[in-house]
Amino acid sequence: MEIDEVAARVIRSYWALLLVMTVLPLLLVGYVMSGQEPPHVAKSRIQASSRATDAAAGDAGVSIVVSQVKAFATSHTLLLRVLRAQNVNRDPEKLAKQIGVTGLGTSTIVEMSVKDADPDVARKLTDAIGTAVVDEINESNQGAITRQIKELDKRIRELEKRLGPLSRQAGAVPNPSISAANERERVQAELTDLRSNRTDLRTQLTAAGTASVVQPAVLAPQSNPVVMMSAIAGLVGLIFGILVAVVTEMFRPTIPGQSRVARRLGVPLLGWADRTDAELVDLGRRIRLASKRAGVTRVTLVGTGKEPLPPELVSKVAAAVYGDETKVVTTARPSAAKPAPGKPGGDGSTNAAANGKVTDTGKDKGAGKSDGTSSSSGTSVVRAGSGTALKPKPSGSEAVSPSELTQPLQIPVRATCHVHAFEDIDPGADDEVGVVAVAGPVTLLTGLESVRDLITASGWPLLGVAATARKTKG
DSSP, X not given: OOHHHHHHHHHHHHHHHHHHHHHHHHHHHHHHHHTSOOXXXXXXXXXXXXXXXXXXXXXXXXXXXXXXXXXXXXXXXXXXXXHHHHTOOOOHHHHHHTEEEEEOTTSSEEEEEEEESSHHHHHHHHHHHHHHHHHHHHHHHHHHHHXXXXXXXXXXXXXXXHHHHHHHHHTOSSSOOHHHHHHHXXXXXXXXXXXXXXXXXXXXXXXXXOOEEEEEEEEOOOOOOHHHHHHHHHHHHHHHHHHHHHHHHHHSOEEESHHHHHXXXXXXXXXXXXXXXXXXXXXXXXXXXXXXXXXXXXXXXXXXXXXXXXXXXXXXXXXXXXXXXXXXXXXXXXXXSOOOTTOSSOSHHXXXXXXXXXXXXXXXXXXXXXXXXXXXXXXXXXXXXXXXXXXXXXXXXXXXXXXXXXXXXXXXXOOOOEEEEGGGOOTTXXXXXXXXXXXXXXXXXXXHHHHHHHHHHHOOOEEEEEEOSSOOOO
């Protein structure tokens, strides 16, 4: 199946659904948000880490930094502590949804924003949350190292206090203490190790980096999100409508367009039945050509829907197929003089009869005269559907035998093509009938299969497809 056919099936069959699913959410969201004041946004910038390795990590490093800052900023415990410290009455869960964190390039500086209906509250909360986040990041990165350094400092101070008395005992005169000298050596060795460890920890603390607030909170320019939210709502509604249409097509497949129906059936598209008179005449001409090629004189119109075709449509197509088959011509009465050589009869009725049945409808103006003479002209109706004609009555004193008045003329004429609705066809008739399928803008696949089943069951030739611009309803 081609992409254009899929798009045509969705758009032609479900355009009303797609229109409603697009316009309704757009108008609804626009109406709801039109009466609301847009929230104020306060933004601040935080340097989450001063380490050069984090800045050089690229997008992955930035994503990690942004996730870390947002995790701290939306923490329930942190927000409760900030709200209590600022004496602001807000729900922590709702406040967490109003906090946004975005990265700035590939640096470790991120931008944090807080939305609130009160601009002062928004700015105050942004500053307080930023400071709390910085403290949490520093505690996370440096807390363990700082605690280890404090423990080392405490142990070093204890050993330094013990080192003085041990030195005095070891250097006492005249009786120095050997055990005190040994203990002094052990304490000095331990102090040396502890000082070395403290130096290493301070180096790690420096490398860990320090978070800080690089820009206090400022109010961003106020914007109206009604247009953007309405457009998003319309787009979401359109996508949902397309999904509904696709699911419906899975269970109720259709064929868009009359030309695709003709291609599926393997027959030509004969023309349009309900657009212009010129196209209707062209349709009748093509049906006559198709019926002549198939060798049939009867044509039935079969709809591709569940309901029968409207009688008005069948009558229009039938009139177009019959064409202009009735003509009124004027014939001159033969004079008393003999006809010219090579022109037997000498009147126009014989020439007109060459195309159809000629019926004399002239009225003798001299009907009340005793000599029985008549007028010099008359009117004849030529019908192409007949195969015989009557010779015209002579006038004047020309003697005509009674057999000549009633002798029929053999006239070569075309066969009449009769058009009927399928409901009017007699299944028991022996005549072979040509079938013309009538298709609208959208045709159910089941309707197409019903036409194929009819052709298979009857053995009738399928002449083509007649298109209608509107859905046919009986």
